[in-house]
Amino acid sequence: SSGAGSSPSSSSSGGADTSLSDVQSKGELVVATEGTYKPFTYHEGGSGSLTGYDVEIAKAVAAKLGVKATFRETQFDGIFAGLEAKRFDMIANQISINPERSAKYDFSTPYTISPGVIVTKADDNSITSFDSLKGKTTAQSLTSNYYKLAQQSGANVQAVEGWAQAIALLRQGRVDAVVNDKLTYLDYTKTNPNAGLKIAAETADKSKNAFAFHKGATALVKAVDKALADLQSDGTLTKISMKYFGADVSK
Amino acid sequence: MLPTNDTPVLQVRDLAKAFGSNVVLRGIDLDVYRGKVVALIGPSGSGKTTVLRCLNGLEMPDGGTVAVGASAEGPAGGSAGRSAGTSSGLRLDFGAKVSGREISALRDRSAMVFQHYNLFPHMTVLQNVTEGPIKVQKRPRAEVVKEAERLLDRVGLLEKKDAYPFELSGGQQQRVGIVRALALKPQLLLFDEPTSALDPELVGDVLTVIKELAEEGWTMVIVTHELAFARQMADEVIFMDGGVVVERGPASEVLRDPQQERTQQFVRRLLHEF
Amino acid sequence: MLPTNDTPVLQVRDLAKAFGSNVVLRGIDLDVYRGKVVALIGPSGSGKTTVLRCLNGLEMPDGGTVAVGASAEGPAGGSAGRSAGTSSGLRLDFGAKVSGREISALRDRSAMVFQHYNLFPHMTVLQNVTEGPIKVQKRPRAEVVKEAERLLDRVGLLEKKDAYPFELSGGQQQRVGIVRALALKPQLLLFDEPTSALDPELVGDVLTVIKELAEEGWTMVIVTHELAFARQMADEVIFMDGGVVVERGPASEVLRDPQQERTQQFVRRLLHEF
Amino acid sequence: MTFDWDLIWSSLGPLIGGAIKGTIPLTLASFSLGLILALIVALMRLSRNAVVSGVARFYVSVIRGTPLLVQLFVIFYGLPTVGVKLDPWPSAIIAFSLNVGGYAAEVIRAAILSVPKGQWEAGHTIGMSRGQALVRIILPQAARVSVPPLSNTFISLVKDTSLASLILVTELFRNAQQVAAFSQEFMALYLEAAAVYWVICLVLSSAQSLLEKRLDRYVAH
Amino acid sequence: MTFDWDLIWSSLGPLIGGAIKGTIPLTLASFSLGLILALIVALMRLSRNAVVSGVARFYVSVIRGTPLLVQLFVIFYGLPTVGVKLDPWPSAIIAFSLNVGGYAAEVIRAAILSVPKGQWEAGHTIGMSRGQALVRIILPQAARVSVPPLSNTFISLVKDTSLASLILVTELFRNAQQVAAFSQEFMALYLEAAAVYWVICLVLSSAQSLLEKRLDRYVAH
Numbered sequence A: 001s002s003g004a005g006s007s008p009s010s011s012s013s014g015g016a017d018t019s020l021s022d023v024q025s026k027g028e029l030v031v032a033t034e035g036t037y038k039p040f041t042y043h044e045g046g047s048g049s050l051t052g053y054d055v056e057i058a059k060a061v062a063a064k065l066g067v068k069a070t071f072r073e074t075q076f077d078g079i080f081a082g083l084e085a086k087r088f089d090m091i092a093n094q095i096s097i098n099p100e101r102s103a104k105y106d107f108s109t110p111y112t113i114s115p116g117v118i119v120t121k122a123d124d125n126s127i128t129s130f131d132s133l134k135g136k137t138t139a140q141s142l143t144s145n146y147y148k149l150a151q152q153s154g155a156n157v158q159a160v161e162g163w164a165q166a167i168a169l170l171r172q173g174r175v176d177a178v179v180n181d182k183l184t185y186l187d188y189t190k191t192n193p194n195a196g197l198k199i200a201a202e203t204a205d206k207s208k209n210a211f212a213f214h215k216g217a218t219a220l221v222k223a224v225d226k227a228l229a230d231l232q233s234d235g236t237l238t239k240i241s242m243k244y245f246g247a248d249v250s251k
Numbered sequence B, C: 001m002l003p004t005n006d007t008p009v010l011q012v013r014d015l016a017k018a019f020g021s022n023v024v025l026r027g028i029d030l031d032v033y034r035g036k037v038v039a040l041i042g043p044s045g046s047g048k049t050t051v052l053r054c055l056n057g058l059e060m061p062d063g064g065t066v067a068v069g070a071s072a073e074g075p076a077g078g079s080a081g082r083s084a085g086t087s088s089g090l091r092l093d094f095g096a097k098v099s100g101r102e103i104s105a106l107r108d109r110s111a112m113v114f115q116h117y118n119l120f121p122h123m124t125v126l127q128n129v130t131e132g133p134i135k136v137q138k139r140p141r142a143e144v145v146k147e148a149e150r151l152l153d154r155v156g157l158l159e160k161k162d163a164y165p166f167e168l169s170g171g172q173q174q175r176v177g178i179v180r181a182l183a184l185k186p187q188l189l190l191f192d193e194p195t196s197a198l199d200p201e202l203v204g205d206v207l208t209v210i211k212e213l214a215e216e217g218w219t220m221v222i223v224t225h226e227l228a229f230a231r232q233m234a235d236e237v238i239f240m241d242g243g244v245v246v247e248r249g250p251a252s253e254v255l256r257d258p259q260q261e262r263t264q265q266f267v268r269r270l271l272h273e274f
Numbered sequence D, E: 001m002t003f004d005w006d007l008i009w010s011s012l013g014p015l016i017g018g019a020i021k022g023t024i025p026l027t028l029a030s031f032s033l034g035l036i037l038a039l040i041v042a043l044m045r046l047s048r049n050a051v052v053s054g055v056a057r058f059y060v061s062v063i064r065g066t067p068l069l070v071q072l073f074v075i076f077y078g079l080p081t082v083g084v085k086l087d088p089w090p091s092a093i094i095a096f097s098l099n100v101g102g103y104a105a106e107v108i109r110a111a112i113l114s115v116p117k118g119q120w121e122a123g124h125t126i127g128m129s130r131g132q133a134l135v136r137i138i139l140p141q142a143a144r145v146s147v148p149p150l151s152n153t154f155i156s157l158v159k160d161t162s163l164a165s166l167i168l169v170t171e172l173f174r175n176a177q178q179v180a181a182f183s184q185e186f187m188a189l190y191l192e193a194a195a196v197y198w199v200i201c202l203v204l205s206s207a208q209s210l211l212e213k214r215l216d217r218y219v220a221h
């Protein structure tokens, strides 16, 4: 990720909303993403080009806006700070919508709607529901919605940096369960069919994940929403979803 | 010994210096005439080093005057010229405010030979000697090198010119220290116990060099504990104690037949007669 | 001077030592009788320090024998006892294999006074003196402290017993160094240029202490450059050069009228007659 | 930058709590153990036995040459695959101690070498063995010179302990991240965490000065 | 532990690429600039002017007392909120240089103080000003003593540059994380990254030995 200097829109906090016109005049949409979150945002073959479900959708959206998508890869720690510092126009990283975030950022319409799952070892029958997480130990990424969910269920939650570590802890028997979104789990079992894990339960509520923008970028959000709607209706979103998950998770 | 003229090369009046509340020098007067050697003796802590350091601008006196004469530089009999501007007299009154520029002018008139040599360890012998003339006095390199080699030859160290100080014995290092001072062509040479860090056997070589310089007519102030040497060389001996001059006079008198009790005691102690 | 008996306290035969290919000592013989003082003189690098270090087990000789006699410890006239096991004689043959235990037994018989004092800077004067007797010889603390205080008093340093070395002058430090050695009650005292790191004025005090020890009857080997001192004190003077003994004999003969040319040269140089 | 001062105020508790329950005990435990290890490694490095000193040299090289994060990961996530499963706290203490051991060994080695040879010899001449001279004569003097560089290692350690959160140890920085993640106020919380670290380091530095003064009592000023 | 050797082999290219394009230039640039800064700060610390030395002392205290991650964060994500928006590389170089400046300043200060006072005086007596004596007499000697501790700072920097990925600079460790995220083999990749770091540090250490030898030519051995 070089040349991040060609800065994204300096849309207004006070004055007129220039979020969309800035993107148009630069001819690029600056998108922040982790690049290490398979299958949503990762590098092909580990060191190839950036790809993934979120990446492809963001590219398609940019194309609809008639601009180029420029990706900036950063650690999750810096992703919102970068948005606030206006280093990015938007985040494409499976950001789930929640009240705290909604208070600070604007969101597009969701492009991933999927349940969370409790993953346990295949031979563990003690966990069958969120209620039965009470007193159990789970490993969650601090920045995911499932952290709160697991906590609310009475689990003793261990914060980890990401899925890979969470799953290592589970397989080593250091935690009893991992709560994460279903899609990540499905992708993992595709590459590791013999991991000896299973889905113990699914959430009732599906989490809604969307692009995040700085507060007040109304014009840009509107344009992105329109693009997403177009992509939905022309089947592009479904196509991308099928490619990564074998199912349509975009609605 | 060459004839001397009447105005002293160095004239010090009422020099005073304190470190905080510790008064280290009081009312020091000193006249050093051209081509003469003054030996400063006295017990440890009496202020001998501090006198030299004040003369060389390494210490700022609190009061008194120091004048370095307008006479020609180098040995009394010599004819070598020094960089412009040193030919006029310099007089600093430390009762008034003295600028850094004046201090550095004072420093330029004299050169110091230290007890612990203080050679620059990262420079060769030749570089040690030529550093001042070339980098500070901005004299032409070729001329300086030629002169330095001549001086090194004189003290028997020409073949060591590319050695580093750590490769030399203490006595050799001190001879380089002397040559480094000479190369600056000062009006006044200051020696602070030049042999007291040396192995006893190496003392002789260094004293011989100093003696030859005296014979050539260099003007010198020497702090030393070598009483036999002082007796042979010095035109005047000054005995200091507690920051004041206790006794002064021709070497033969002060060292052979001191008048003051403190001087007598000191001389006896130094010869450790028991 | 007390009467001496016939078996030497120290008997060295054919001592040899090389550092790599540099042969430093060859065929050194030495006999030191009880209550006698041997002065070792010679130019720098002649091997004097190395001799002492071999005797004190700080250096492992390559060959030769060292025997330390079975006679009583301490000054010839003294009666104080030392830790068990030292009362029998010890003889090490460095031609054969010598164990670490034997080296340390050798070390226990002598005590060294260093040129640079080598006091322990983190211990007070009293701790410096009592460390060996209490921690190594395991003698009772109360007795050791009493004895240490007596010795410090003797060299005029009792009131400094709680001072740290840095608070003392060089001469005072060296007197503590001597007391530290005495407190070990060795059969043999080794001095390596005990005054050559001192300010000239402080030399006298230390020499006086050593002279008194000699008069008390301690057996000593002293490396020194103070020829006047050696002449007064030593029963035998040994002149070394290039790792061999060049000349030996009574002090009056070797120092006043040396037979060997190298000795004559050395003596002349040291008095720097020029 | 405008800050949500209420948030900062209310999160001070968790941050200080993280420091007291995580950062500080972890630092103190690892540093103490690490120093002991470092002393052993330093002595091995000084050994005349080539194998012993080679092992120590290799250890130091690996510890200093590889990221601490990887060292933590290997101990916590890697060792279980060969059957050694340690809890987070023991893992963290072992990893940080090993790390301090590597860095401090070089400091201690240099400090021991800086004590003049004459001190060893003076120890021998009063009858001490090598071990006795080391303990009673050399190390007390080496301690003095090694305080400033060791305090660097110590101050680095305080901040490095934040990596312990990777292996499930909760400490100051993790708590800051947690508050940040929930409030989305990354900058404010990170600055607040930095301020708490700074205060800890200031306190430590003054402790260092006191220690230096104590050890300096026998040195001319 | 069983490793996917194919993966390790195929990822060696990206890791070394990350080292060559990220880690190494970032380290070299930051270290050079940091040293210059450190020299200035060290001289300020030695100044007799209380304000000047106070400013330097404060700088050093903040840099050493707060986590590097936060320093990076403030420069890259914080400064834009007050209108200063720097690119990732300049931000990273500034942050790491400031960091090196803080740590190395103390090393250089100690090195300058370790040159005997008599060297300054010998410089003055041949007519040098303070500045001339500093440059021609003191610094060349200080350089020698400061090589070993500075090499510690340097080796730490090599590994610390991995934090640059937080502000969008791609380097060795980031590349390892990418491969790990794809293959889910994070242990193998982290170990591989550690090995690459180790090799870099070994090379640097031998460069250090060479430099020390060169600077030691005028010292007895």
Ligand SMILES: Nc1ncnc2c1ncn2[C@@H]1O[C@H](COP(=O)(O)OP(=O)(O)OP(=O)(O)O)[C@@H](O)[C@H]1O
Residues within 6 Å of the ligand: B019, B022, B024, B042, B043, B044, B045, B046, B047, B048, B049, B050, B051
């Ligand atoms: N920089 C300094 N700061 C404070 N006191 C000093 C300083 N330099 C010298 N003194 C004090 O000034 C007094 C005279 O010192 P000086 O070095 O001039 O004596 P000296 O006659 O040269 O002695 P020695 O024979 O030991 O060299 C001593 O009491 C000394 O402690």
Ligand SMILES: Nc1ncnc2c1ncn2[C@@H]1O[C@H](COP(=O)(O)OP(=O)(O)OP(=O)(O)O)[C@@H](O)[C@H]1O
Residues within 6 Å of the ligand: C019, C022, C024, C042, C043, C044, C045, C046, C047, C048, C049, C050, C051
């Ligand atoms: N540890 C050592 N390693 C190698 N060579 C040594 C060592 N110690 C002494 N030497 C060499 O042994 C020779 C004799 O040294 P020694 O110190 O015994 O001489 P000395 O007579 O005491 O001289 P000085 O009067 O200078 O003290 C010298 O050539 C010296 O370089």
Ligand SMILES: [Mg+2]
Residues within 6 Å of the ligand: B048, B049, B050, B192
């Ligand atoms: Mg003096």
Ligand SMILES: [Mg+2]
Residues within 6 Å of the ligand: C048, C049, C050, C192
């Ligand atoms: Mg010797």
